Amino acid sequence: MYNTIEELLERQRRTGTPMHRIILQNEMNLAGITEKEVYTRLKKRYEVMVASAKKALYQPQSMVLGLIEGQASCQQLYAGKQSICGPFLNELMAMALSGSEVNASMGRICAAPTAGSSGILPAVLLSVSKRYGSSEHEILSALLVAAGFGAVITKNATVSGAEGGCQAECGAAAGMAAAAAVTLAGGDGEMVANACGIALMNVMGLVCDPVAGLVQLPCSYRNASGAVNAVLSADLALAGQRTMIPVDQCIDAMYRVGKKLPGELRETALGGIATQPAGKEYAKQLQALTSSKKED
Amino acid sequence: MNISLFDVLGPVMIGPSSSHTAGAAKLARVARTIVEKPFHLVTFGLYGSFAKTGVGHGTRQALLAGAMGFKEDDERIKTIETLAKQEGLEYEFYEAELDGVHENTAVITFYCDDGSKMRIIGCSIGGGRIRITELDGLASDITAESPTLLITQNDKPGVIGAVSGLLAECGLNIAVMRVSRVSRGELANCVIETDGRIGAEVVRQIEKIPNVRSVRAINI
Incomplete structure (x- = not known):
């Protein structure tokens, strides 16, 4: 039994069992299902993730107000050209944007850990597994680790933007994705934990300020930057960087910071960019749409 | 760890919101299952956040699709109003006045072909989970998470x-x-x-x- 990342690591050190197998065993006991069933369920979700990361790359998705319509294809086109970050990071961002765009347009996604942050994990899994030539089983095992870390964050903190701000949604997603990336790259348990901790540190205090209350802006950019946060945190950890503050304490800090955020900055659209003049203008446009619907 | 991996990875759903879209669809689908009988008209009374932010989150389409039996990950939810018209199903949305209920609550009334009607109240409690709180005036507590x-x-x-x-x-x-x-x-x-x-x-x-x-x- 584990409730923290440290307990997971401790069990790994004591038994020599790989991290994904400890998490797997816990799920088998919890749900009363076999290893094969866990992997079948993971695969089903992974397939939805892959589809959402690719769907908007060449086809803009229509949505209410259209604030992020066409972002993914715009970035995908650019990824093939001369750029500052190069094709790897640009394709990664394009896929994260695709997930956000699909979500905003009422397309099918897999919440990971939430719908608003669902672009991050698929983009990281696809990019990093491509780089390392990972097998499907390796990808699903990395997904297992990501979900296991997500469960610890859910248990000891929150993954709800209304409760903890964007750091709880896109921050948690980046922490989970960073853990998955290090797993795919073959890093050890300590590195996996460090990567997650670094990703959380990087966005400590990030607020949730959705324009017009829609899951569009800044959500899509937070998904793109969340995916980049995940891979850079993974590389920092793989290089041997340590968080110094244990990851469980980073998770606790994130929770406490989230609680201290004023309500205006927790998914209420009452602060941040949402209440800037341009943000208010979009809210007004949405309001007009709502009123016209009522008259129907 | 008593939290399942599949509560973290999931639900698989139609965006953009697990409470306002996926939960709404599931709520109406469970309601339809309770009604069982064919119906020609369904009305949805939206309360709280469902009424205020529903348009931006596709809550109406999700509710209608659920009432028609579509699952919360069905991509046809987006264009469900066209499908409803093709099937000759009438539907109506209105703002409901309720007291002491959850922020995301809907009153769903089914007008059945045999002349009877059934009124079901339920709410979307987050992460795609739902609770049916009232059936034809009788208090109830149904989450439909297990059979x-x-x-x-x-x-x-x-x-x-x-x-x-x-x-x-x-x-x-x-x-x-x-x-x-x-x-x-x-x-x-x-x-x-x-x-x-x-x-x-x-x-x-x-x-x-x-x-x-x-x-x-x-x-x-």
């Missing part, structure tokens, strides 16, 4: 015993059971959650138990 039996019976001794005995014979383990009644000796409601899928045969057998008025199985 659920919904029994209405005369408030007489022995009914619950007969039902649980029958379930045991069928090999169905009872996980949760709640009985509530309107008043002593009159109508009572029984909600039973089981560990296994509830088949049509079980439902038929429970219907034969004396004093049982109606039985519905929700296998979501």
